[in-house]
Amino acid sequence: MNATSSTAKSPLRDLEQFDQSPWLDFVRRGYTRDGSMAKLITEDGVKGVTSNPAIFQKAMGEGTDYDAQMKDILAHDIVSAGQLYERLAITDIQEVAKLLKPVFDETKALDGYVSLEVSPYLARDTQATEHEAARLWKAVAEPNLMIKIPGTEEGVPAIRKSIADGININVTLLFSLDAYKKVVEGWLSGLEDRAKAGHSVAGIASVASFFVSRIDGKIDAEIDRRVKAGDAESKALTAIRGKVAIANAKMAYQYWLGVMKSDRWAKLKAAGAQPQRLLWASTGTKDKAYSDVLYVEELIGPETVNTIPPATLDAYRDHGKRRASLAENVEDAAHVMKEAKRLGLDLDGVTRTLVDEGVASFAEAFDSLLGSVGTKENAILGKKLPETKLALPAAFGEAVKKGLDTWRKAGTIRKLWARDASVWTGRDEAKWLKWLDIVDDRYDHLKELEAFQSEVKARGFKQILLLGMGGSSLGPEVLAETFGKHEGFAHLYVLDSTDPQQVRTFEKKIDPAHTLFIVSSKSGSTLEPNIMLAYFFDVAKKALGEKAGQHFVAVTDPGSKLEALAKKDGFWKVFSGEKQIGGRYSVLSNFGMVPAAASGVPLKLFLEDALHGVRACDSSVPPAINPGVLLGTVFGVGATEFGRDKITIIATKQVADFGAWAEQLIAESTGKLGKGLIPIDEETLAGPKHYGKDRLFVYFRLASEHSHEQDEAVRTLIDAGEPVVTINLHDRRQIAQEFFRWEIATAVAGAYLKINPFDQPDVEASKIETKKLTAAYNETGHLPPEAPFATDGDLAFFADKKNVAALRGETAQIILKAHFDRVKAGDYVGLLAYIERDRATIEWIQHTRLAIRDAKTVATAAEFGPRFLHSTGQAYKGGPDSGVFLQITADDAHDLPVPGERYSFGVVKAAQARGDFDVLAERGRRALRVHIKGDLKTGLAKLASAIRAAI
Numbered sequence: 001m002n003a004t005s006s007t008a009k010s011p012l013r014d015l016e017q018f019d020q021s022p023w024l025d026f027v028r029r030g031y032t033r034d035g036s037m038a039k040l041i042t043e044d045g046v047k048g049v050t051s052n053p054a055i056f057q058k059a060m061g062e063g064t065d066y067d068a069q070m071k072d073i074l075a076h077d078i079v080s081a082g083q084l085y086e087r088l089a090i091t092d093i094q095e096v097a098k099l100l101k102p103v104f105d106e107t108k109a110l111d112g113y114v115s116l117e118v119s120p121y122l123a124r125d126t127q128a129t130e131h132e133a134a135r136l137w138k139a140v141a142e143p144n145l146m147i148k149i150p151g152t153e154e155g156v157p158a159i160r161k162s163i164a165d166g167i168n169i170n171v172t173l174l175f176s177l178d179a180y181k182k183v184v185e186g187w188l189s190g191l192e193d194r195a196k197a198g199h200s201v202a203g204i205a206s207v208a209s210f211f212v213s214r215i216d217g218k219i220d221a222e223i224d225r226r227v228k229a230g231d232a233e234s235k236a237l238t239a240i241r242g243k244v245a246i247a248n249a250k251m252a253y254q255y256w257l258g259v260m261k262s263d264r265w266a267k268l269k270a271a272g273a274q275p276q277r278l279l280w281a282s283t284g285t286k287d288k289a290y291s292d293v294l295y296v297e298e299l300i301g302p303e304t305v306n307t308i309p310p311a312t313l314d315a316y317r318d319h320g321k322r323r324a325s326l327a328e329n330v331e332d333a334a335h336v337m338k339e340a341k342r343l344g345l346d347l348d349g350v351t352r353t354l355v356d357e358g359v360a361s362f363a364e365a366f367d368s369l370l371g372s373v374g375t376k377e378n379a380i381l382g383k384k385l386p387e388t389k390l391a392l393p394a395a396f397g398e399a400v401k402k403g404l405d406t407w408r409k410a411g412t413i414r415k416l417w418a419r420d421a422s423v424w425t426g427r428d429e430a431k432w433l434k435w436l437d438i439v440d441d442r443y444d445h446l447k448e449l450e451a452f453q454s455e456v457k458a459r460g461f462k463q464i465l466l467l468g469m470g471g472s473s474l475g476p477e478v479l480a481e482t483f484g485k486h487e488g489f490a491h492l493y494v495l496d497s498t499d500p501q502q503v504r505t506f507e508k509k510i511d512p513a514h515t516l517f518i519v520s521s522k523s524g525s526t527l528e529p530n531i532m533l534a535y536f537f538d539v540a541k542k543a544l545g546e547k548a549g550q551h552f553v554a555v556t557d558p559g560s561k562l563e564a565l566a567k568k569d570g571f572w573k574v575f576s577g578e579k580q581i582g583g584r585y586s587v588l589s590n591f592g593m594v595p596a597a598a599s600g601v602p603l604k605l606f607l608e609d610a611l612h613g614v615r616a617c618d619s620s621v622p623p624a625i626n627p628g629v630l631l632g633t634v635f636g637v638g639a640t641e642f643g644r645d646k647i648t649i650i651a652t653k654q655v656a657d658f659g660a661w662a663e664q665l666i667a668e669s670t671g672k673l674g675k676g677l678i679p680i681d682e683e684t685l686a687g688p689k690h691y692g693k694d695r696l697f698v699y700f701r702l703a704s705e706h707s708h709e710q711d712e713a714v715r716t717l718i719d720a721g722e723p724v725v726t727i728n729l730h731d732r733r734q735i736a737q738e739f740f741r742w743e744i745a746t747a748v749a750g751a752y753l754k755i756n757p758f759d760q761p762d763v764e765a766s767k768i769e770t771k772k773l774t775a776a777y778n779e780t781g782h783l784p785p786e787a788p789f790a791t792d793g794d795l796a797f798f799a800d801k802k803n804v805a806a807l808r809g810e811t812a813q814i815i816l817k818a819h820f821d822r823v824k825a826g827d828y829v830g831l832l833a834y835i836e837r838d839r840a841t842i843e844w845i846q847h848t849r850l851a852i853r854d855a856k857t858v859a860t861a862a863e864f865g866p867r868f869l870h871s872t873g874q875a876y877k878g879g880p881d882s883g884v885f886l887q888i889t890a891d892d893a894h895d896l897p898v899p900g901e902r903y904s905f906g907v908v909k910a911a912q913a914r915g916d917f918d919v920l921a922e923r924g925r926r927a928l929r930v931h932i933k934g935d936l937k938t939g940l941a942k943l944a945s946a947i948r949a950a951i
């Protein structure tokens with residue numbers, strides 16, 4: 001724009017004589033700061049400035065004007081793309097407001113305004129618009145600010161309320177006289193409301209922005225189409241080409257003159273109110289056949305504003321002519337409007353479309369603006385954020401792009417953050433979304449968590465033992481495994497089993513007199529943590545006597561039985577969870593933060609990392625650069641369109657335990673109603689030939705581990721056309737970001753699958769079956785009898801009728817062969833072992849699963865009971881019927897009593913395995929149970945050979 005060519009005699013200055021104020025329809029930081037804007041004000045007599053999302057998109061999306069401030073903000077704060085944009089825009093608006101302040105003062109608050117528009121996403125939401133207008137008004141805090149609100153049906157009440165609250169309003173996106181009339185009504189009522197409330201109506205400025213050129217754009221296109229088609233009225237149509245928009249504006253002006261003569265206005269005027277002026281917007285000429293100053297020259301009239309884009313301003317300065325055009329030839333204008341009606345040019349339809357298109361195009365511009373700001377933010381943050389790389393086959397990649405764009409256009413990530421259950425099934429999902437703000441909440445309570453951390457340190461515990469299941473144990477386990485022991489703090493052990501050997505092993509690891517026990521259970525009524533608590537409280541009592549409670553901390557939801565018990569038993573502390581967060585979404589709530597604090601995780605840094613994850617996945621971050629939506633879309637599209645439903649997590653060593661947490665999140669959230677994603681964790685990587693076409697690989701990689709071999713193997717998969725998402729962490733603490741990102745991703749995938757990601761109906765089912773069995777035991781002293789359908793030495797086989805019919809056979813090998821022969825392409829095999837989880841059994845299960853994978857070319861899951869019941873167990877029972885399960889149980893070499901109960905740990909575990917099997921069978925799954933009698937090691941070896949021979 002050529003501001004330097006302006007002269008003291010600028011024709012723009014002449015507009016003053018006609019009592020019209022030229023405003024500039026443009027903002028850009030460099031332009032404000034290099035003196036160009038000031039020059040326009042002083043030399044051309046520009047008296048105001050308007051901005052809109054499209055203007056900011058151009059300003060911030062191009063060049064480097066904003067880089068310095070972005071860097072400065074990001075060096076001190078953790079903000080989303082939306083927050084960053086707003087901070088930049090507010091600075092721009094404040095700077096322009098300061099430049100215009102002399103005009104504002106000179107004109108006694110008639111002119112000298114700069115406009116800032118509310119988010120275009122809110123154009124259809126009255127309350128959100130009202131709220132945003134008030135928020136921006138406060139944030140900019142300049143008297144010569146105008147907040148722009150669209151003049152939509154929903155905008156009008158917000159305009160009234162904002163005017164009543166004393167906010168200057170620029171009503172934008174006006175096209176039709178009807179809409180304008182409603183806006184005038186809203187404006188007058190707003191002033192009246194204010195007067196009624198006893199406030200002054202003086203000094204509240206408003207303009208009503210009529211968009212001009214866009215009307216011609218639409219009407220002319222229709223005229224051209226009809227003329228081209230040989231319409232009988234071609235001549236009449238051509239005669240009004242390029243005239244409708246101006247005629248429409250003139251009619252609006254006539255209406256305004258009428259309002260100014262009304263008694264209603266007279267009263268307000270007498271009370272000191274200033275008129276709402278008409279502002280001509282969209283005044284750049286779009287059709288090259290017309291004069292480039294058409295929408296300036298033809299709309300000059302008293303008490304109006306024309307906000308002019310830079311090129312039009314230059315053109316008008318150069319060759320603009322002035323005359324009082326607005327009020328002239330009003331009859332002609334009325335005739336044009338009549339003709340348009342007679343000729344069937346649907347002005348009502350056009351203006352309706354223009355409002356919709358206007359809202360949509362500002363939303364598109366805003367998407368693009370936020371995309372640019374977000375991309376710059378990511379570049380500035382660099383290694384502070386994990387990096388995601390997609391290597392997807394072409395069609396898959398295209399479908400993901402399409403999915404992301406569909407989400408963008410529908411604003412679905414904003415709906416998700418707005419807790420709109422229609423993102424999923426429209427049932428009770430909104431009740432389960434407190435995890436969206438839990439990181440901010442915990443950050444606000446950092447001091448309390450840090451105080452607890454110091455107290456734990458001061459007490460000098462030697463060990464910490466966390467007792468919990470699933471959502472209450474897997475997150476803490478990731479923290480323990482990923483971060484290890486922290487200087488000055490005790491090691492964190494996590495026990496999530498009812499296997500008596502395993503309970504004993506953990507008992508041996510601790511010195512109860514110097515152990516801090518954390519009992520974690522959201523519901524406070526889960527069987528496993530309750531019996532583990534009973535056992536270890538007894539152990540602690542033996543060592544500490546009456547002081548035992550002081551070594552216990554509970555993390556539980558408010559009002560739970562555990563909370564009551566903790567109080568009764570004199571626990572040291574009770575930390576509350578959030579009822580509106582399900583277990584698998586609870587890691588960044590106290591369920592993760594309390595063990596994090598106790599074990600010495602640097603809390604501020606950890607939560608700041610988590611905040612980075614939250615901001616990166618914010619509602620303002622467009623899907624294509626929103627890491628949560630991106631990953632969730634890959635999951636959702638992969639499963640629903642490409643059959644890639646086995647989410648195969650490959651990880652480098654130091655962050656490998658993340659998979660156990662992610663596995664629960666994915667499986668329990670999505671595996672239901674016969675649909676879902678099946679996570680495959682810790683399956684050693686192999687060459688492409690070992691995989692079917694149902695895999696989606698996620699390579700979770702800590703960059704500093706330099707895992708060249710694994711990198712190579714992954715590269716081979718990519719080269720073979722397998723879909724791979726690589727997530728590169730630059731610091732292990734970034735798992736905090738990943739926790740949040742995967743939570744969003746799972747919720748997004750749930751939307752693709754059209755399920756409620758926040759319930760777990762089939763986990764509940766097996767809990768009920770287990771309860772029946774343990775209750776029966778308490779009554780009778782034994783579990784209901786059961787008989788194997790076949791026995792081969794120390795291996796006894798059990799199944800329900802339907803599975804038995806398919807598996808009849810004399811030897812282990814024959815039975816297992818029949819079982820694994822049922823595996824077909826796209827299935828997965830689950831080994832579900834209710835035995836102690838130690839190095840030897842982990843090795844055994846890994847070897848066995850790999851043998852099955854390689855023989856059958858199917859995905860395999862290697863799980864330990866009852867741990868997996870609170871995790872992948874949901875998907876195995878409720879997800880797609882593609883699982884073939886081998887449940888493994890064994891005699892317990894040693895059992896342990898459960899204090900206060902007739903049943904023992906061994907009995908509970910057996911009941912859990914049977915409850916699990918019953919539900920699998922009831923769901924018609926292909927399942928077989930093998931029970932190892934006698935020595936476990938020998939039995940496992942025998943079972944392994946039988947499996948190898950069978951597959």
Ligand SMILES: O=C(CO)[C@@H](O)[C@H](O)[C@H](O)[C@H](O)COP(=O)(O)O
Pocket residue numbers: 025050051052115148170171172173209213214279281282283284307
């Ligand atoms: O402030 C306003 C209207 O209040 C203006 O910035 C308004 O948004 C612009 O004039 C229009 O968006 C420009 O429209 P167009 O030239 O793209 O058709």
Ligand SMILES: O=C[C@H](O)COP(=O)(O)O
Pocket residue numbers: 469470471472520521522523524525526529583584870
């Ligand atoms: O994932 C959650 C587990 O089922 C444990 O539930 P809880 O925290 O209520 O004990």
